[in-house]
Amino acid sequence: MASSEGLTLHCLILALFIAFSKVHASDPPLTLDYYKSNCPTVLDIIRKEMECAVLSNPRNAALILRLHFHDCFVQGCDGSVLLDDTITLQGEKKAPNNVNALKGFRIIDKIKNVLESECPGIVSCADILTVAARDAVLLVGGPYWDVPLGRKDSKTAGYALTETNLPTADEGLLSIIPKFIHQGLSVADMVALSGAHTIGKARCVNFRKRIYGDFVATAGLNPLSQHYLSNLKSVCPPIKGSDNNESAMDYFSPNLFDNSYYQILLRGEGLINSDQELYSSVFAVETRKLVAKYAENLFAFFEQFSESMVKLGNITNPETYVNGEVRRNCRFVNT
Template sequence: MGTSLARSVALFTLLLCLLLPSHGHGKLSTKFYAKSCPSVAAIVRSVMEQAVAKEPRMGASIIRLFFHDCFVNGCDASILLDDTSTFTGEKNAGANTNSVRGYEVIDAIKTQVEAACKGTVSCADIVALASRDAVDLLGGPTWNVQLGRKDSRAASQSAANANLPGPGSGAASLVAAFAAKGLSARDMTALSGAHTVGRARCLFFRGRIYTDQNVNASFAAARQQTCPQSGGDGNLAPFDDQTPDAFDNAYYTNLMAQRGLLHSDQELFNGGPQDALVRKYSGNARMFATDFAKAMVKMGGLAPAAGTPTEVRFNCRKVN
């Protein structure tokens, strides 16, 4: 093969590789956008500061959005894809349709990031950064976010329905669900502490306050005032009624007093192996904060399966 022909073939191959969707995340790094989009962290922080100042609950919602994205097919922003006439995404999966929100905040961040660094920063990385800032802005720990994720060109409602733990989950099923993602029982217990902030709909805790035996009577009675046995499915109650918008370790103190809002919450302190760690987190806020940050980094490393078509979306709601 002549030199000029070889160069042409090599150039064509390079262009083809650049045009085709990439696969997987590759190696993540805290410095991934240091040269290509150095302002991304500041942009995300600015929008999140405004969103949380306007509505503290939004911080909890963004944390939940990150979890519900990563726990299905990896941290690939698949949860952000809107349904179309030919595509069914994850937004309307059972565990998402009534509990995940904050999409418009991610849209606002993406718009500003695209204006600064067009086609450079993935929606998946934006969600990861936003969730870190949400925790920090609510008074919780911070950490260095590993970056370099890509956005999936597909989503799976069936996988979301199958993989996301429900509010009625037992301790054993919670441990198994997290283990399937490479997360330990300790990771699960720490990550569950995100329920120290945010609200839940009556639909998800009605069974807990009317039928569970391991529930504080006064707590159940208070929750029943806004969550009748029939109707009022959308009525909200705080996960932590002591400090509902502060990211602290009160969640674990509540569990020890049988004041967990969801059945799945109280399962972490119900005579099982997690009891000891709940006691430790309740008495040691620093230990909880450290373990939570480590677990968030670990969960943030969950990647799409090899061979999954990915890209950097220009619009988080649809593929390019």
């Protein structure tokens, strides 16, 4: 017999899905061969530049993947996250949820510069970021997926939406799920996309409450977990001033895209609260099963992650198909 918590969460998910399904009911006008005739080398160029970036620093893969996620959750995948502030436009970069979380902009700038030399005015920044995220994952051992193309760049940004749309490190499961449902993404998508943290790092300010709070309750008192917790506390002391110190969210293989992130959650050692909630929350009836599945089966994780990344990349900003453009510089709207 299903628990009352499970039924409550199931009803919430169903209600949210019905409420937002109309927003994402139709497929975006994207195609795999969008640049076949006017910029046939686009994928090769992006891949080459990403290879250089990841070779120079494997962490660049995580930076680009996070940049793509933050772009798509605000106004859809429209390159709005790449816009700098100007006198007439407030970008998203300095929003509280982005200002210390996002890097990698120069990598996208470099790719854009090469493409402008090869195919001027053809390839959108939104498409560049989406393909670069796929290549980033692939270059650190993750799966491949085909990326539909044809996005336009937004002429606006969504500063205020970063506060309402983006999940945060300290959120609980019941707060995070609606944010994914709002984007047309399922609970399975949410759990799979969270697996991107297998190559990510978190700042002390985002895991201080966790390690001085319920970490022991979820991880137990075994010596290995206690040693890990001790290391985390040395990186992130309780007093402020160390907010920008960082720790890998997957301490086992931080530069390899694999399923060890889920195995860490099974041990109750998730670095940030929103991750551990996927397994330890009283409401984690469905998500707990998925975490266990992906922890055991790398292929199942890769398969769902690939499918979910396509769905993420297909979140649209309808406005761009009417008033969008292909920016010459990803940081500024064309004049």
